[in-house]
Amino acid sequence: xxxxxxxxxxxxxxxxxxxxSASDNDKRELTGIVRTEKGDPLxxxxxxxxxxxxATTSDKNGFxxxxxxxxxxxxxxxxxxxxxxxxxxxxTHNKNLDFKLKEDYISLSDVVVTGTRxxxxxxxxxxxxxxxxxxxxxxxxxTNVVDLLRSEIPGIEFSYSMNQQLSLNMQxxxxxxxxxxxxxxxxxxxxxxxxxxxxxxxxxxxxxxxxRGAASSLYGSNAVGGVINIITKKNDxxxxxxxxxxxxxxxxxxxxxxWGVHHGKWNxxxxxxxxxxxxxxxxxxxxxxxxxxYSSVYGSYNWNIKDQLLFDISDRVKLTGRYGYFxxxxxxxxxxxxxxxxxxxxxxxxxxxxxxTTLETSYHFDQYDxxxxxxxxxxxxxxxxxxxxxxxxxxxxxxxxxxIFTFGGDAMSDYLMSYQFENDGSHTEYLADLFAQxxxxxxKSLNMLAGLRGDYYSKxxxxxxxxISLKYKMNDYFSLRGxxxxxxxxxxxxxxxxxxxxxxxxxxxxxxxxxxxxxNNLSLSAEYLRNxxxxxxxxxxxxxxxxxxxxxxxxLNGMIYxxxxxxxxxxxxxxxxxxxxxxxxxxxxxxxxxEWYNDGANTTSARPHSATLKLDYGKSFKNCGxxxxxxxxxxxxxKTNVMTSSSQYSEYEKINYPGYMMxxxxxxxxxxxxxxxxxxxxxxxxxxxxxxxxxxSPVSLGTNVLISLSLNVDKLFSR
Amino acid sequence: xxxSCDFMYDDPEEISTSGENSFYSLDASSYSAWVYVKLxxxxxxxxxxxxxxxxxxxxxxxxxxxxxxxxxxxxxxxEYGELSELTASGKLPxxxxxxxxxxxxxxxxxxxxxxxxxxxxxxxxxxxxLSHWMxxxxxxxxxxxxxxxxxxxxxxxxxxxxxxxxxxxxxANGTKAYISFDYIYPLSL
Numbered sequence: 034x035x036x037x038x039x040x041x042x043x044x045x046x047x048x049x050x051x052x053x054s055a056s057d058n059d060k061r062e063l064t065g066i067v068r069t070e071k072g073d074p075l076x077x078x079x080x081x082x083x084x085x086x087x088a089t090t091s092d093k094n095g096f097x098x099x100x101x102x103x104x105x106x107x108x109x110x111x112x113x114x115x116x117x118x119x120x121x122x123x124x125t126h127n128k129n130l131d132f133k134l135k136e137d138y139i140s141l142s143d144v145v146v147t148g149t150r151x152x153x154x155x156x157x158x159x160x161x162x163x164x165x166x167x168x169x170x171x172x173x174x175x176t177n178v179v180d181l182l183r184s185e186i187p188g189i190e191f192s193y194s195m196n197q198q199l200s201l202n203m204q205x206x207x208x209x210x211x212x213x214x215x216x217x218x219x220x221x222x223x224x225x226x227x228x229x230x231x232x233x234x235x236x237x238x239x240x241x242x243x244x245r246g247a248a249s250s251l252y253g254s255n256a257v258g259g260v261i262n263i264i265t266k267k268n269d270x271x272x273x274x275x276x277x278x279x280x281x282x283x284x285x286x287x288x289x290x291x292w293g294v295h296h297g298k299w300n301x302x303x304x305x306x307x308x309x310x311x312x313x314x315x316x317x318x319x320x321x322x323x324x325x326x327y328s329s330v331y332g333s334y335n336w337n338i339k340d341q342l343l344f345d346i347s348d349r350v351k352l353t354g355r356y357g358y359f360x361x362x363x364x365x366x367x368x369x370x371x372x373x374x375x376x377x378x379x380x381x382x383x384x385x386x387x388x389x390t391t392l393e394t395s396y397h398f399d400q401y402d403x404x405x406x407x408x409x410x411x412x413x414x415x416x417x418x419x420x421x422x423x424x425x426x427x428x429x430x431x432x433x434x435x436x437i438f439t440f441g442g443d444a445m446s447d448y449l450m451s452y453q454f455e456n457d458g459s460h461t462e463y464l465a466d467l468f469a470q471x472x473x474x475x476x477k478s479l480n481m482l483a484g485l486r487g488d489y490y491s492k493x494x495x496x497x498x499x500x501i502s503l504k505y506k507m508n509d510y511f512s513l514r515g516x517x518x519x520x521x522x523x524x525x526x527x528x529x530x531x532x533x534x535x536x537x538x539x540x541x542x543x544x545x546x547x548x549x550x551x552x553n554n555l556s557l558s559a560e561y562l563r564n565x566x567x568x569x570x571x572x573x574x575x576x577x578x579x580x581x582x583x584x585x586x587x588x589l590n591g592m593i594y595x596x597x598x599x600x601x602x603x604x605x606x607x608x609x610x611x612x613x614x615x616x617x618x619x620x621x622x623x624x625x626x627x628e629w630y631n632d633g634a635n636t637t638s639a640r641p642h643s644a645t646l647k648l649d650y651g652k653s654f655k656n657c658g659x660x661x662x663x664x665x666x667x668x669x670x671x672k673t674n675v676m677t678s679s680s681q682y683s684e685y686e687k688i689n690y691p692g693y694m695m696x697x698x699x700x701x702x703x704x705x706x707x708x709x710x711x712x713x714x715x716x717x718x719x720x721x722x723x724x725x726x727x728x729x730s731p732v733s734l735g736t737n738v739l740i741s742l743s744l745n746v747d748k749l750f751s752r
Numbered sequence: 753x754x755x756s757c758d759f760m761y762d763d764p765e766e767i768s769t770s771g772e773n774s775f776y777s778l779d780a781s782s783y784s785a786w787v788y789v790k791l792x793x794x795x796x797x798x799x800x801x802x803x804x805x806x807x808x809x810x811x812x813x814x815x816x817x818x819x820x821x822x823x824x825x826x827x828x829x830x831e832y833g834e835l836s837e838l839t840a841s842g843k844l845p846x847x848x849x850x851x852x853x854x855x856x857x858x859x860x861x862x863x864x865x866x867x868x869x870x871x872x873x874x875x876x877x878x879x880x881x882l883s884h885w886m887x888x889x890x891x892x893x894x895x896x897x898x899x900x901x902x903x904x905x906x907x908x909x910x911x912x913x914x915x916x917x918x919x920x921x922x923x924a925n926g927t928k929a930y931i932s933f934d935y936i937y938p939l940s941l
Binding site: 195196402405415457534590 | 757760864896920924925926927
């Protein structure tokens with residue numbers, strides 16, 4: 034079975050290039066100058082003939098020259114970091130084309146890939162994509178993705194599930210229904226339905242892209258509530274070396290080193306990161322009992338090592354190899370330390386088949402292990418191992434700037450050994466899928482995106498995920514988007530084969546007859562973009578069926594996974610971004626969520642209202658600069674139903690979780706030609722202390738201070 | 753292909769049930785059984801509650817998950833954390849020996865209907881003092897386990913003494929209610 038999957042897949046990627054014709058039309062010369070709004074020449078701007086691979090850059094006088102196909106009508110785009118890209122239409126008669134680029138104050142020219150799997154600027158992308166760029170990460174002095182998403186994206190909440198394991202809720206969708214990717218690759222392993230978020234440190238991240246809503250037509254299983262894609266930075270200097278260290282409350286430390294070397298066709302980027310925090314107790318009441326659902330927060334330490342090597346075989350072919358190792362130890366008790374390890378490696382080839390066609394193929398290996406270390410016995414015993422091997426191919430073909438065709442397929446094996454299986458056994462599942470997407474500019478103002486994907490799981494069968502969306506650009510500033518997308522989640526091996534004694538309280542059984550979870554997502558949004566401000570308003574409605582959860586089975590005398598829940602989830606987001614001419618930036622976002630449980634008690638864990646605010650101000654001088662960022666998040670209270678120990682986990686009880694606000698201010702100073710940066714952070718600025726530490730309360734004992742120091746050694750040597 | 757990185761890990765321990773003056777990982781995890789222990793012969797026997805005929809004729813104390821009962825004995829909790837501290841002291845500490853009580857609301861014998869809100873309890877003897885070696889708090893999920901880490905002195909039915917120190921409540925694979933303890937019998941101070 035597996036062999037035939039891989040054979041089919043390999044034939045596909047080998048023969049696809051032959052099917053694609055690489056037609057080069059007759060060429061002619063095009064010249065011009067790229068200038069700023071004020072009329073100054075803009076050096077090193079990129080000029081790109083849309084729908085082709087033809088591109089060049091302007092010289093130091095802003096002048097460019099390139100050979101273009103002798104076609105009737107071509108669109109040429111000029112772009113440069115910090116400027117809004119400008120596209121002009123070229124008729125056959127033009128031999129000269131000049132550009133005037135406007136400064137981009139709110140990052141509209143940033144390129145995103147997650148929504149369509151083709152590079153698009155934010156302002157052009159048919160799917161709304163929120164992006165947090167590396168520069169902002171630095172200003173916020175954030176070291177992990179959990180803190181970052183909490184502070185930037187309303188409607189995202191990380192709380193504790195059982196045993197202090199982190200659990201995500203993104204506007205009604207849990208950790209299994211939001212797909213996390215690193216450079217487009219999935220992550221192996223999970224604990225209580227969530228990936229290990231501590232693997233996602235931010236020391237070498239270029240940007241984080243967030244797409245809300247279903248996206249299974251491109252990504253398959255798990256892309257139900259959204260996709261979060263973390264994109265690694267590429268080194269573009271001959272060499273670079275950066276060092277970072279941060280210290281804070283509870284003896285917390287973050288230290289990392291990022292080292293890049295670029296020589297000829299080789300480019301290597303290595304990073305190593307270590308972080309640690311001590312165990313600390315939460316406050317106690319007058320009787321000495323902890324004021325919360327747990328008494329102390331487990332300490333832990335992590336190591337995260339990554340390396341990426343790029344090799345340009347030719348102008349057309351690029352190879353990327355990478356590997357990584359992750360280790361985390363959590364101080365569960367003196368006698369028992371929880372250990373988590375991950376080993377991953379990937380090999381990827383980017384191939385420009387013609388001026389109009391690119392092909393990307395890759396192989397990815399990811400192994401995530403869990404073990405318990407018993408210090409007294411000095412034994413480290415593994416009881417969980419998830420291994421995923423994935424082959425991918427993705428082809429983008431464009432006839433001209435108005436038609437982009439995306440076609441791809443994956444083959445994956447998923448092996449799981451778990452303490453939750455009978456006799457600590459193992460199971461393996463295979464997946465093969467094919468998908469196609471057509472991105473069509475019907476007219477200057479109307480774009481249509483249509484896609485279909487078929488996923489075949491060796492155990493769960495076949496599932497089709499369609500999408501259709503439209504974008505209507507009313508004028509240069511205002512656009513409307515709307516569409517339908519399907520999201521699904523295949524039952525996991527855990528859900529199919531579990532046989533687990535839950536703390537000797539009850540048994541949990543898997544179910545081989547589970548159907549995939551399904552979500553039909555309708556969305557509508559309006560967007561207003563100017564170069565200093567943007568306003569986006571989106572609404573969506575999800576009809577979720579066959580949601581997988583555990584229910585009590587009388588016949589088995591235990592819990593069993595089943596497709597029990599039917600839920601409708603409605604939501605709305607609003608985001609306002611503005612940057613004033615004096616350099617003050619404002620980012621205000623709000624999210625609303627409501628869930629209807631069509632069977633049984635409402636057990637929502639999504640807070641109905643939440644908002645984030647970011648105010649920042651910064652200035653750069655010749656040899657130094659500074660930034661101040663004020664960041665706030667507000668989460669409303671939540672009324673829901675939970676099973677509690679007072680009813681022996683058998684009945685629902687009403688509960689009201691209080692709302693709260695958290696504020697953070699970061700002041701940073703750059704010195705030594707901006708090679709060194711000192712940041713001073715006051716976290717929990719207004720000293721919020723929960724009366725009772727629920728699993729979804731912020732785990733903060735009050736106002737605390739963090740100090741960090743970073744040094745870009747290479748900048749000390751640059752002129 | 754699937755056995756990569758094995759070198760990083762240890763094999764799970766073979767579960768041994770006894771050593772000299774120690775019992776390792778006694779399987780007391782069944783809700784419907786007691787583990788009967790006889791210290792003088794260093795023997796144990798797991799007996800279903802329903803199978804009263806199989807209860808050994810002679811036993812010193814018994815364990816059901818984390819609950820303990822004695823065979824007509826009584827128990828004192830000492831201040832000592834190790835058996836060696838007790839023997840080094842050279843004398844029997846002063847304190848109260850507590851006998852078993854009868855209960856019908858502590859020892860859970862059947863959890864199969866828990867989700868329906870019904871727990872079945874066994875009417876049985878229980879030694880509250882010896883059971884104090886473990887404080888189990890099920891008010892949080894997962895339950896929290898706190899051990900007293902104290903030495904207990906058992907006064908047996910025949911007026912001999914034993915000292916017991918519980919050392920672990922889970923086996924090498926982390927499964928709970930597998931009990932390990934060290935003991936001294938007979939205890940002569």
